[in-house]
Amino acid sequence: MEIESSGNGYKEVLRQEIQTLRALVIELASLFPGGKAQAEHWFKVLETVSAHLDEDRCRIAMVGTVKSGKSTLINALLGQDVLKRGAGIITAMITRIEPGSEPRACLVFKDWDEINGEINQALSFFPSPLLLDRQTPVDLRRPEDRQLITQVLNQVEKDRLMSQDNLDQNYVLLTSYLEGYGRLKDKLEAGQQRLELTKAELAIHQQLVGNESEAVFLKDVLLTLPFPWPASGLELGDCQGCDSPIPQHLAQVQNYLLKTDLVLYVISSRVGLRQADYRFLSDIKRMRLWEQTLFILNLDLGEHENRSDLERLLDRLRRELAVFQSKAPIFAFSALDLLLLRLRDQGAMLAVAQGLRENANLQYDLLGQDVETIQQAEARLAQRRQPLEGVLHSLSQTLQGTVQNLKQRLRRQIDSFFDNRYGEVGPAIFHYIEQYREELDRVELSDNLSAFMPALYLLYQDFQQHLLTFLTEEINLRILEFVRRQEEWLATELATAVNPLLVSLQDALSLYYQEMASLGVPAPVPSLSTADWSRPTGLQPPLFTLELTLGWKMRGEALLRLGTNLVTQTLARLKQLWRKIPTPTKRERLRQSLSEALSRIKNQTLEETRLSLLDYAEGLKFRYFFVLVDHMVREQEAAWQAALKSLLVDLDGLKEAIQQQEDRKADWRRRLQGVIAQDRQIETALIDLREAAERETLS
Incomplete structure (x- = not known):
């Protein structure tokens, strides 16, 4: 730091x-x-x-595959356990963290056009005879439409919606919206699109983002927290895993990277670089962000016997990254040149x-x-x-x-x-x-x-x-x-x-x-x-x-x-x-x-x-x-x-002054x-x- x-x-x-x-x-x-x-x-x-x-901001994106340790690294940098991630497959928001004297959070909900748009898109071609005569869009706010979604989900055979051992994302999306509506309907029906949380209420943030059925209603999360090191003008972005099976997730990460000054690519020492990493690293290079990318190897010390084992792992990682750059910057964290710009x-x-x-x-x-x-x-x-x-x-x-x-x-x-x-x-x-x-x-x-x-x-x-x-x-x-x-x-x-x-x-x-x-x-x-x-x-x-x-x-x-x-x-x-x-x-x-x-x-x-x-x-x-x-x-x-x-x-002004005493x-x-x-x-x-x-x- x-x-x-x-x-x-x-x-x-x-x-x-x-x-x-x-x-x-x-x-x-x-x-x-x-x-x-x-x-x-x-x-x-x-x-x-x-x-x-005063407006200056240096954005640092934390990227990598699922379970590579991105959230854990940010928690370590902050010295506190604040980031909680759900294990669901449909939540795609990027959690942004900025420094501030008092802990607080700002959660932004999707509007009803976005919510109902996703639901109707998921229901198109959904294999249920109950939808055969449907001509008008579904609105989650209507009790009869919620009852219809419930009947559709109860009727469908889950084994027919399995693809590559993953339950269909539309089934999960509809289920999450239906379950979460009951818990959030008071806020949503009141037209509340922003939820401001104080220090005493931060547990609500962890509950919302950690529960798939509630997180599905969110589209943006901003945390303001005291940093244990000077961080004025800094923003950390905790991004979705680049190996997410949903293309929209990757698109959202790409969109955030366009605004980013520095990319920290987190690699788990347990698995190293995988095919998903190579594909995403190639994307980063094509986006011309390679010069702004630094690599962090997240060590699982229980997986390595001694220092020599770690050195061998580092050497292997350098050789693998040499496909993109001969001397990739591993463990080097420097945003100074970006700040000076x-x-x-x-x-x-x-x-x-x-x-x-x-x-x-x-x-x-x-x-x-x-x-x-x-x-x-x-x-x-x-x-x-x-x-x-x-x-x-x-x-x-x-x-x-x-x-x-x-x-x-x-x-x-x-x-x-x-x-x-x-x-x-x-x-x-x-x-x-x-x-x-x-x-x-x-x-x-x-x-x-x-x-x-x-x-x-x-x-x-x-x-x-x-x-x-x-x-x-x-x-x-x-x-x-x-x-x-x-x-x-x-x-x-x-x-x-x-x-x-x-x-x-x-x-x-x-x-x-x-x-x-x-x-x-x-x-x-x-x-x-x-x-x-x-x-x-x-x-x-x-x-x-x-x-x-x-x-x-x-x-x-x-x-x-x-x-x-x-x-x-x-x-x-x-x-x-x-x-x-x-x-x-x-x-x-x-x-x-x-x-x-x-x-x-x-x-x-x-x-x-x-x-x-x-x-x-x-x-x-x-x-x-x-x-x-x-x-x-x-x-x-x-x-x-x-x-x-x-x-x-x-x-x-001088001519006027000459005329003075x-x-x-x-x-x-x-x-x-x-x-x-x-x-x-x-x-x-x-x-x-x-x-x-x-x-x-x-x-």
Whole structure:
């Protein structure tokens, strides 16, 4: 935890320097009230930097397979047993933990649209004759619908819902919702979507997240706890196991990883790396998070005889990880470099400090002059400001033109990537759906018609599971790779557009500083540069999801097709009696109906996929990339304007001060000397801080 302490140390130094700079601006403003415009700008810059530091958050995701020890590791880091996990297969929330002086918890429940949507999706194709005539969606709040779900669950044969020795997740989901509703109905029916718990009530949190039938109603959990080590601005995320059998769980982990600064991958010493680990590690590399991933080997000391045994285990783990990286960082926990990236506003503070000192220096030197001399100095500086303002205006126009051009090119690139015929996503999904072949021979069918719906249900569940897994493990990663390429392309294009004009801006600033030197205030010319391109807080590329809405109508069509086949079979038997031609058996007719129903499901899924991809591509343009482009340009313009306003001298306040009584000028000079001396100390401290941070990062 020493690293985190260092990171906090840097931030605390910056906060102290912000307070000192603010006090110096107040002192300078009190000396020359007429120059309040400059002071107000400096205050605004310092407030922005302070806000960024306060909002700063370093997110650390704890990932690994089920039972690798993620929750146990977090409990050990916190020095208390706070994380309780249910053993169910359907709970997918990520528990987030942040530092605070008093323990508390905030639990967010799903809304009724989400709850009933999951229930109705689970009931579609559910093998129960009670649902044959159902035309309207189920609502858990209605007593008659809860009674219907109870009857459906009691009627269904569990052994028909077993897949790979796991009880069907929809059966578990429906059972959990039904059982949990009785315990949570008062909170849910009152419309309560957030449950705030104090220290004395934290046991309620453990009860809710540890019980599957109650945890199924939750979608977010945030714990605030005292940390036994400095952890300001830190968030720990306890993620679902990456080997969860449910694709939606992996998608939720991927979504959290997009916001993460550091990934801690926990490996159990009892089992080492398994196939699920290799698959997820490959996903992490494709998401370009490998450089932010550290590995922690969770030792089960009862499994190892001595230190040599542990060394052999470590050597084996290094060899296995060498597939991804020759020297993977095991046991190395350092978030310092990530925390330092958050201190990029330090440059804005340095500009304020430098501009304030130069302003105070010039006003100190000119304080003994008359008003006419001050006016001449102001006129000379104003003349040099005009080229700066002209170049800045040209930069702004260039950027606006660049924005429109980039958006047009982004449209074409996104449309090409998501093109249904030639793109990298649509054709892959369509091919997967079209080529999907279920082995109908392995489906157990009897001559009894009641076997049709359970068989169709298992076919549909298997198809849905395979498709969602393909979307999560392959398609979303392709999209994220595309998004990262476009982000890098955007940064390159913007830099190419502004760099030539940045040279002109630097030349104009050099002439301005030459004029200041001729007025008796020599200073090195600051070097302007492009701002660090970054995403706005909270903006992340969305993951592609496919909400299959195959419901009551599709179920009815499948049964109608079955009836048609049975009628055909009856007619065929009559022909057989007349012509003595062999006809398919009832079991073969059932199998044919299953095949036709699955084809209809695939066709409907293809159509929904086309519509979903179109909607997703438009959302990626307008809700992510266009927002990102506008933000990057605004940040760049704001950075240059802030730098120039901080550095350029305003003599309006000085002209007013010259007209005051002569006996006050000596006091003003003394106070100005104090401002200049303190400001030099701040500049030195900020430069030393930056150099120390760079040295420690390199080491």
